[in-house]
Amino acid sequence: MSRRFENSELKYKMHLKTTLSILWDFMKNRSKRAVPQNKQDIPIISVNKESLEKLEDYSVIRLGHSTLLFKLENEFYLTDPVFSKRASPFKCIGPKRFHETPIDIEDLPPIKAVIISHDHYDHLDKQSIKLLKDNVETFYTTLGVGKHLIHFGVGQEKIVELDWWQGIKNSKIEFIATPSQHFSGRTLLDRDKTLWSSWVIKAPKAKLFFGADSGYFEGFKEIGFNHGPFDMTFLEAGAYNEKWKEIHMMPHETVQAHLDLNGKQLFPIHNGTFDLALHAWDEPFDKIAAQSAQKDIDVNFPKMGESISLIKRNSTSFWWK
Numbered sequence: 331m332s333r334r335f336e337n338s339e340l341k342y343k344m345h346l347k348t349t350l351s352i353l354w355d356f357m358k359n360r361s362k363r364a365v366p367q368n369k370q371d372i373p374i375i376s377v378n379k380e381s382l383e384k385l386e387d388y389s390v391i392r393l394g395h396s397t398l399l400f401k402l403e404n405e406f407y408l409t410d411p412v413f414s415k416r417a418s419p420f421k422c423i424g425p426k427r428f429h430e431t432p433i434d435i436e437d438l439p440p441i442k443a444v445i446i447s448h449d450h451y452d453h454l455d456k457q458s459i460k461l462l463k464d465n466v467e468t469f470y471t472t473l474g475v476g477k478h479l480i481h482f483g484v485g486q487e488k489i490v491e492l493d494w495w496q497g498i499k500n501s502k503i504e505f506i507a508t509p510s511q512h513f514s515g516r517t518l519l520d521r522d523k524t525l526w527s528s529w530v531i532k533a534p535k536a537k538l539f540f541g542a543d544s545g546y547f548e549g550f551k552e553i554g555f556n557h558g559p560f561d562m563t564f565l566e567a568g569a570y571n572e573k574w575k576e577i578h579m580m581p582h583e584t585v586q587a588h589l590d591l592n593g594k595q596l597f598p599i600h601n602g603t604f605d606l607a608l609h610a611w612d613e614p615f616d617k618i619a620a621q622s623a624q625k626d627i628d629v630n631f632p633k634m635g636e637s638i639s640l641i642k643r644n645s646t647s648f649w650w651k
Contacts, residue, residue: 334522335473337511339547342576352573355608363610366428371612372602373649375635377433382406388535390562391637393432395603396453396542398564400640402533403502405442409529409540409564410453411435411462417452417604419516425452425604428611432635435461443500446471447542448514448526449478452604456482463488470498470505474524478516494527506530508553510544512577530557536640539591541565543600545576546583550590562630562640563593568601568614578607581617585625595644596622596629602650603634612650619648 366372377391377399385391391399395417400407413431418424435458444466447453454475459482469479469489476489490498497506507527515521530553531538539553539560554560567584578600579587588596601614615631622629630638631646638644 335514335525336522337513337547338509338549339511340576342511342513342545352571355571355573360608361610361613363612364608365605366611369429371650372429373633374429374432375633377437377635379437379439382439385637386639388533388640389637390597390640391432392597392599392632392634394427394429394634395601396447396564396566396599398540398599399433399438400531400538402531402536402640405501405503406439407443407445407503407531408438408441408462408466409445410447410542411444411458412452412455413458413461414455417455417606419451425606428603428605429634438462438465441466443468443470443503443505445505445529445531445540446475446479447510447529447540448472448512449475449516449524450514450543451516452606453542454478454516459484468500470500470507470529472507472525472527474514478524492527493525497530502534504530504532506532506557508557509547509549510542511547511549512543512545528553530560532557536561538640539563539565539593541587541599543578544587546579546587550587554591554593558592560591560593562595562597563588563591564597564599566600567598567618569604569606570609570614571607581614582621584618585621585627588627589625594628596627597638598629598631615648615650 396410398409416424463484492507510528512526514524529540570578
């Protein structure tokens with residue numbers, strides 16, 4: 331039997347009773363505002379080759395959900411690229427995108443490296459990888475995920491798999507796979523056979539934390555102690571619920587994780603693109619804004635396609651209001 335990975339603090343297992351309860355909630359108890367009512371609810375700033383050429387170094391562009399385009403040392407890096415219409419193994423069913431992508435894959439600049447946190451469909455998208463693979467120098471991911479990339483057509487020589495706390499340097503940038511509290515699997519048969527992770531990104535002028543998916547756990551303090559402080563933390567704030575908070579943080583836990591990591595600026599991700607929970611689509615923004623204000627945290631809410639600085643203080647709007 332092949333290895334199955336486990337969290338450092340808890341062994342997460344979804345029981346049948348809980349699963350049935352969640353399915354009932356999705357059928358009967360979802361917010362009427364789980365999805366935007368109008369296309370105008372989510373403004374999009376178009377990104378093109380010309381705007382990327384003018385983009386300031388040490389910037390990041392939000393493309394949707396957990397997909398971020400970084401410019402570091404005048405090279406481009408991409409996280410969890412999902413450009414498809416649905417976060418699903420199927421073309422016609424599954425969570426559908428709320429908005430268009432700010433840039434088409436074909437218009438992306440050469441990508442120095444892609445970071446993939448785990449193999450769930452809203453973070454590892456087959457069609458996006460197939461379209462990206464020839465424009466990417468290296469794919470950084472965690473143990474076991476490489477087999478998916480090879481299946482999608484990525485050459486093995488382009489793939490680097492890391493275990494928790496392992497790191498590798500690409501040019502001037504160091505990437506370190508760090509723990510998260512989550513799970514993995516793309517079918518009913520491959521649960522936890524690949525590793526999930528968060529990522530530390532160390533560049534000459536900035537230290538960044540890409541949290542991907544995680545429940546709240548003591549590991550944030552350990553990561554902050556070992557690798558912080560961070561100029562910016564990218565932490566999930568969306569698709570949460572009390573019934574699965576062990577693997578997806580509640581908003582107040584996102585704020586606490588940022589504090590644990592000793593972050594300077596917070597950038598909430600994992601929201602505003604796909605309908606993956608029961609709450610209203612804009613609820614995460616409201617809750618993070620309110621709780622960040624209470625804790626005097628510098629928080630960023632860029633629009634889809636908007637670029638912000640990684641090292642300077644930004645001024646973003648409450649665009650969802």
